[in-house]
Amino acid sequence: MDLLQALLIAIVEGLTEYLPVSSTAHMIFTSAYFGIQNDDFVKLFQVAIQFGAILAVVVLYWRKFFDFKRIGFYLKLAVAVIPALVLGKLFDDKIEAVLGDPIPIALVLIVGGIVLLFVDARFQNPTVTSEEEITYKKGFFIGLWQCLAMMPGTSRSAASIIGGMQQGLTRAAAAEFSFFLAVPTMLAVTTYSIFLKTYENTGLKGYELLTQNSEHLKLFLIGNAVAFVVAILAIKFFIGIIKKYGFKPWGYYRIIAGTALLLYFTLVKP
Template sequence: MDYIQAVLIAIVEGLTEYVPVSSTAHMIFTSSFFGIQEDDFVKLFQVSIQFGAILAVVVLYWRKFFDFKRIHFYLKLALAVIPALVLGKLFDDKIDAVLGNPIPIAIVLIIGGVVLLFIDGRFHHPTVANEEDITVKKAFTIGIWQCLAMMPGTSRSAASIIGGMQQGLTRETAAEFSFFLAVPTMLAVTTYSLFLKTYEVSQLKGYELLTQSPDNLKMFLIGNAVAFIVAVIAIKFFIGIIKKYGFKPWGYYRIIAGVLLLIYFTLNP
C-alpha cells in the first residue's frame, strides 16, 4: 500500500463510518478494487484509522464528552459498549475469516439496504427525543443491537440506530447516540488492534507493525488525519439527510452498491 492508496482508504473510512452503509465493507472493496495487497499492516490500518473518526465525534460534541458532571452519560456508554467488547473478543478470528471473502459482505450490504427502506415506517411513535431521556436499560439494549455489526457489511451505525429506534428514540436521537456509542466501541477496537492483538502472518503486535518502517507510521498518522477531517463533514451531512429524508436514501444506496459489488466480485474472484 502506498500513500495515495492510504489516503483513499482513509477518505472512505471518514465518509462511511457514521452513516449506515458499513465502513468495513467499503474499505475492503476499495482495497480490492485498487489491488491493494491485504497484508497484516493493511488490516491494522483499516481498523486503526477509526481513531481519527472517533476524534471527529469528540470534537463536534465536546460539550457532552467533557461535561464530567453528567455521570449518567458515561455510565450509559460504558454499559452499552460491554456486549460488543465481549462478543468481539470471542469471535475475532471468525470475523477476520469473513473479511477475506467479499461476496457474503456484498449480500449483507443488500439485505441491510432492504431493511433501511422500511425502517422509517416501522417505528411510528418515538417517545425519546433527547439523550438525557435514554435510560440505562435502553442504552444497554442498543449496545446489544450494535453487536449485529460484527458481521461485516451490516454497519455498526445502522445496527445501533435501528436498535435505538426500536427502543423508542427518534431517528435524530438514535443517530446521535450511535455517534456517542461509537467512541468507546472504536476506541476499544483500535486499542486492541494496536496493543493486544497478534497478527497471524507476521506474528507481530499492531504497534510493532507501525514501527516496522517509517512509511507505516507516516501512513497511520496521515490516514487518521484524513479520516478525522472527512468524518467531521460526513456527520453533519448525515444528520441533515435523515432529518429531511429519513433512511431510504441510504437503503437504496446499499442495495445498488451491493448489487454492483456482488457482480464485480463474482466476475473477478
C-alpha cells in the same frame, strides 16, 4: 500500500463510518480493488484510522464528552458498550475469517439495504427525543443491537440507530447516541488491534507493524488526519439527510452498491 491508496481508504473511512452503509465493507472493497486486502498492515490500517473518526465525534460534541458533572452520560455509554466488548473478543477470529472475502459482505450490504427501506415505517411513534431520556436499560439494548455489526457489511451505525429507534428514540436522537456509542466501541477495537492483537501473516502485534518502518507510521498519521476531517463533514451531512428523508436513501444506496460490487467481484475480478 502506497500513499494514494492510504488516502483513498482514509477518505472512505471518514465518509462511511457514521453512515448506515458499513465503513468496514467499503474499506474492504477498496483494498480488494487495489489487491492489498490480505496485507497485515492494511488490515491494521483499516481499523487504526478509526481513531481519527473517533476524534471527529469528540470534537463536534465536546460539550457532552467533557461535561464531567454529567456522570450518567458516561455510565450509559459504559453499559451500552459492554455487549460489543464481550462478543467482539469471543468472535474475533471468526470475524477475521470473513474480512478477506468481499462476496458475503456484498450480500450483507444488499440485505441491510432492504431492511433500511422499511425502518422508517416500522418505528413511527418515538417517545425519546434526547440522550438525557435514555435509560440504562435502553442503552444496554442498543448495545446489543450494535453487536449485529460484527458481521462485516452490516454497519455499526445502522445497527445501533435501528436499535435506538426500536427502543423508542427519534431518528435524530438514535443517530446522535450511535455517534456517542461509537467512541468507546471503536476506541476499544482500535486499542485491541494495535496493542493486543497478533496478525496472522506476519506474527506481529499491531504496534510492531506500525513501527516496522517509517512509511507505515507516516501512513498511519496521515490516514487518521484525513479520516478526522472527512468524518466531521460526513456527520453533519448525515444528520441533515436523516432528519429530512429518513433511511430510504441509504437503503437504496446499499442495494445498488452491494449489487454492483457483487457483480464486480463475481464476474470482473473473481
